[in-house]
Amino acid sequence: MHIDQASEAELKEQLNDLYEQYEQLAERKLGLDLTRGKPGAEQVALSNALDGILGGDYRAADGTDVRNYGGLDGLAEARELFGALLGVAPEETLVGGNSSLTLMYQVIDFAMNEGLRGEDTAWALNDQVKFLCPVPGYDRHFSICEYMHIEMLPVPMLDSGPDMDRVEELVRNDPDIKGIWCVPRFSNPSGCVYSDDTVERLAKLPQLAGEHFIVMWDNAYAVHSLYDDAPALASIADYCRAHDTLDHVFQFGSTSKVTFAGGGVAFVGSSERNLSTLKAHLAFQTIGPDKVNQLRHVRFLPDRAAIEAHMARHAALIRPRFEAVLDTLERELAGTGMGHWTAPRGGYFISFDTRPGLAREVVDLAGNIGVKLTPAGATHPYGRDEADTNIRLAPTFPSSEEVQASIDAFVVCVKLATVKQALAAG
Amino acid sequence: MHIDQASEAELKEQLNDLYEQYEQLAERKLGLDLTRGKPGAEQVALSNALDGILGGDYRAADGTDVRNYGGLDGLAEARELFGALLGVAPEETLVGGNSSLTLMYQVIDFAMNEGLRGEDTAWALNDQVKFLCPVPGYDRHFSICEYMHIEMLPVPMLDSGPDMDRVEELVRNDPDIKGIWCVPRFSNPSGCVYSDDTVERLAKLPQLAGEHFIVMWDNAYAVHSLYDDAPALASIADYCRAHDTLDHVFQFGSTSKVTFAGGGVAFVGSSERNLSTLKAHLAFQTIGPDKVNQLRHVRFLPDRAAIEAHMARHAALIRPRFEAVLDTLERELAGTGMGHWTAPRGGYFISFDTRPGLAREVVDLAGNIGVKLTPAGATHPYGRDEADTNIRLAPTFPSSEEVQASIDAFVVCVKLATVKQALAAG
Structure with a gap:
């Protein structure tokens, strides 16, 4: 259901439900991190042959x-x-x-x-x-x-x-x-x-x-x-x-x-x-x-062909992480009006926009249950995202399981912040 | 003989002799270089094991x-x-x-x-x-x-x-x-x-x-x-x-x-x-x-011991080059008043001082017969060696044979410049 179509009673019910989910997540004492545009351990291992490749030939x-x-x-x-x-x-x-x-x-x-x-x-x-x-x-x-x-x-x-x-x-x-x-x-x-x-x-x-x-x-x-x-x-x-x-x-x-x-x-x-x-x-x-x-x-x-073959191996490792994030966002948030996001065909990030005024709160909510996100505002000069909407998601470094757990928790935080805001606006 | 004790006739005879030596060197079309404080090829090869030393263990x-x-x-x-x-x-x-x-x-x-x-x-x-x-x-x-x-x-x-x-x-x-x-x-x-x-x-x-x-x-x-x-x-x-x-x-x-x-x-x-x-x-x-x-x-x-053992191998390679320079300077110039020099116990350089006003000329003379020296003045701020005496000798990079040939030619250039100056001073 789109959030704008929910009645106050429905919002209150959702809020109770979300608080419960949030508390359950808190109890799991997660230690997750979606902040860093870093390759994962399997990715860097793709280049292990670099050390020793010269075989004594330094010319x-x-x-x-x-x-x-x-x-x-x-x-x-x-x-x-x-x-x-x-x-x-x-x-x-x-x-x-x-x-x-x-x-x-x-x-x-x-x-x-x-x-x-x-x-x-x-x-x-x-x-x-x-x-x-x-x-x-x-x-x-x-x-x-x-x-x-x-x-x-x-x-x-x-x-x-x-x-x-x-x-x-x-x-x-x-x-x-x-x-x-x-x-x-x-x-x-x-x-x-x-x-x-x-x-x-x-x-x-x-x-x-x-x-x-x-x-x-x-x-x-x-x-x-x-x-x-x-x-x-x-x-x-x-x-x-x-x-x-x-x-x-x-x-x-x-x-x-x-x-x-x-x-x-x-x-x-x-x-x-x-x-x-x-x-x-x-x-x-x-x-x-x-x-x-x-x-x-x-x-x-x-040569270029070697680089492309190598990059295909990177893609095979990180594509499932991107898809975990995007599938979850699609399943949980599509049509709800609670946010929109990009679906990149490459790179290291997904950009998510909350409703105005909620990015900071979502990042705080996630941080409080052990899911570290890039600080809200970091994607803007002087850290000033005037609309307070943008959150950068970086799914490459954590394991696939960690990415899934992080995005599940993230979705709960987005919903919680959005429903709270809707109720406050009356 | 000390240059200050030579008569004009003796100086003239020396000059003729030196010109002859200088011409002979010129005919050899030397391509020598004592300018660079660089390790030689054998020196860098001492560390060839660096590439590949990790053996896949990047932790x-x-x-x-x-x-x-x-x-x-x-x-x-x-x-x-x-x-x-x-x-x-x-x-x-x-x-x-x-x-x-x-x-x-x-x-x-x-x-x-x-x-x-x-x-x-x-x-x-x-x-x-x-x-x-x-x-x-x-x-x-x-x-x-x-x-x-x-x-x-x-x-x-x-x-x-x-x-x-x-x-x-x-x-x-x-x-x-x-x-x-x-x-x-x-x-x-x-x-x-x-x-x-x-x-x-x-x-x-x-x-x-x-x-x-x-x-x-x-x-x-x-x-x-x-x-x-x-x-x-x-x-x-x-x-x-x-x-x-x-x-x-x-x-x-x-x-x-x-x-x-x-x-x-x-x-x-x-x-x-x-x-x-x-x-x-x-x-x-x-x-x-x-x-x-x-x-x-x-x-x-x-550890420190490994570094010292490694540096001893460097020393074994470059010590003969330093000694070739110092032995030649000692044999050819000691007691002549034509210059003085340092005899370092380490490092990459020997500092040579000509009589005042001759460093530039010696470097030019050497350059003209294919022996490249660090430009005179380079060892002073703004390239200004007011007394025009200092020349930096760097014997590590060339082969031992090249170092010997270079210093032999250098000595001729020093003598030539000094005798010319003495004659001009009358």
């Missing part, structure tokens, strides 16, 4: 001894492999350490404090610097902005990606806006894949937004399909070439959710001009990345 | 799955092992990625722009920030300062380390001085080991220099003895504890010249308070270091 294809110093760009074959994933040439690719977040931080840091086109282009010379943040989004993107004193302007996410009408209107009217964060495929947390039209409009955006505007294209889930029919993402690099804006787009990726979350390889793709600037800055803080680990990765996953 | 002692995310501090057993090398507790140690230079950059960056004791302590709030740079020293330290617009004040290196009378006088009279760079054991490039008295005076220096002064203690060659009788380095951490200055000292180290130069593990030791501040900043740019590689290192070199 790259061009003869480079990967054990020794040097090579700020990363290994030639790693640049070729990961550049291809981003749709850019090896010369347009820099392969770094284990963290794409670090590469993103560095790009923003250098653009802010040193200037991507020389000292007089440093954003910090302006009184204000603003970034567009599609919401819901990724809290670590927001944290970088907050740390750098960049003002964040939320823009709504649609099924096709950021609301481009709004984005274009904003940048047209505010020259302080210097960038936008994007997770274009299987977005964190909605799971949407940006439409071709959205990708092209983002590639053209610098023409509206001005000379020092950049698109931060965090393609963290580029190859992370759950189903063979998962939507493809258009190549922003191709659109950039067509519109002469490659200087304004930084693409990021990593193998954190391909091989080892903590011991993978991260990469950035952009114009050769941008990479040359980036390297000039990077040279002050490092002699070069860990090329041994880069060589391991290239040997383990030599 | 740290405390059960941590090193393949997954998390742990900004680094692995517990890595903190214990490398902390002990620095003379600090595991809680006073952070183990990071493959580059100690990165850790140094981050400490300076955060102290400059964010403040180690809160926003109002950021050095950047001052009109001027200055650092003491013992010379000759390491060019990458100087580069960080230059990048950060930190004014560098050179102070002379003695056999006992920096000239502490001068250092104390400078910090007493100039509150803009916020730090000092130190390579305390087998200093780059002189190879000297700081005396106990120098280490204690450096540990006490913050008491003279003020609240926001830090000692950057780059102990890059902590375990890099060439001989069993190599001088030990006093523990600065012990002195800091005695004088309550641990908040003012950051110690750095890495396995770059222990295992793989490009694929090792770097670490920083300081007070828990400092590390806590550092982590608060670091959290914005990374989720954590590559713990897989840390575990490899701890398995490969589980």
Whole structure:
């Protein structure tokens, strides 16, 4: 039954019933955790062969001894492999350490404090610097902005990606806006894949937004399909070439959710001009990345086909967890008006929206019975989800049984909070 | 014969002879390189067992799955092992990625722009920030300062380390001085080991220099003895504890010249308070270091004894190269007044001083016959060696034969430049 059609008596009966279920859950003293976008133990084990794969052969294809110093760009074959994933040439690719977040931080840091086109282009010379943040989004993107004193302007996410009408209107009217964060495929947390039209409009955006505007294209889930029919993402690099804006787009990726979350390889793709600037800055803080680990990765996953076969093994492990969540939500909440949610074809998250004003309460209710959820608000800049509706669900790390138990408990919390609210509203 | 005792006729005869030798060298079309403080191929091969050492066991002692995310501090057993090398507790140690230079950059960056004791302590709030740079020293330290617009004040290196009378006088009279760079054991490039008295005076220096002064203690060659009788380095951490200055000292180290130069593990030791501040900043740019590689290192070199046995194998490889250089310098130049040099008991470098005004010319002469030397001036801030005397020799990377050929040619260049100068002076 839809909650709006329930009588007060029916709501009261439901409430009693839900309190009872909630108490039973409390007695089970659950210790569950749906907060983390982490691969599970079986997933990381898929890459156990990485350690030892070199078999004593530490020479790259061009003869480079990967054990020794040097090579700020990363290994030639790693640049070729990961550049291809981003749709850019090896010369347009820099392969770094284990963290794409670090590469993103560095790009923003250098653009802010040193200037991507020389000292007089440093954003910090302006009184204000603003970034567009599609919401819901990724809290670590927001944290970088907050740390750098960049003002964040939320823009709504649609099924096709950021609301481009709004984005274009904003940048047209505010020259302080210097960038936008994007997770274009299987977005964190909605799971949407940006439409071709959205990708092209983002590639053209610098023409509206001005000379020092950049698109931060965090393609963290580029190859992370759950189903063979998962939507493809258009190549922003191709659109950039067509519109002469490659200087304004930084693409990021990593193998954190391909091989080892903590011991993978991260990469950035952009114009050769941008990479040359980036390297000039990077040279002050490092002699070069860990090329041994880069060589391991290239040997383990030599080409696109190997990566896709490997990702299919990941999908087989996590698809049942996503389906457990989605089946339960569908069975328990569809048609009730108690919430709506996304059904991603890939990535690591499901985005759930409660009725307005209930996200925080649902997260608290779940926490009180031992089911940890991502804090409400975390998907919004400054932790401010004004409508208090969005909750990010991350089903990959717990076991299938734990995922099922967590989502069962979650559903009870959603219902309880919603029925309470309905009764209070009278 | 000492050059000052040679008659003009004798000098002219020597000059002719030297030109002849120089021409003969030129005809050999040498392609030699003494510039790089890099381990040789045989050295890095000593650690080939690193890859594959985990044998599928990716669990740290405390059960941590090193393949997954998390742990900004680094692995517990890595903190214990490398902390002990620095003379600090595991809680006073952070183990990071493959580059100690990165850790140094981050400490300076955060102290400059964010403040180690809160926003109002950021050095950047001052009109001027200055650092003491013992010379000759390491060019990458100087580069960080230059990048950060930190004014560098050179102070002379003695056999006992920096000239502490001068250092104390400078910090007493100039509150803009916020730090000092130190390579305390087998200093780059002189190879000297700081005396106990120098280490204690450096540990006490913050008491003279003020609240926001830090000692950057780059102990890059902590375990890099060439001989069993190599001088030990006093523990600065012990002195800091005695004088309550641990908040003012950051110690750095890495396995770059222990295992793989490009694929090792770097670490920083300081007070828990400092590390806590550092982590608060670091959290914005990374989720954590590559713990897989840390575990490899701890398995490969589980304790101090294993590290020392391993370093003895390095010493056996590079000692003959150092001895080839030193024996040749001794045989050819001792007593001639044409230069003086250090005879380090460890580390990666030999520091050579020509007569004033000749370093650049010697480097050019050598370069013109295919013997590449570190550019003259590189061992001084801003590349300014006012006396133009210092040349850094790095004998580890080339083969023994190449080292011998290089130093033979070097000696001819030194003699040629010196005799020419003596004749010109009349």
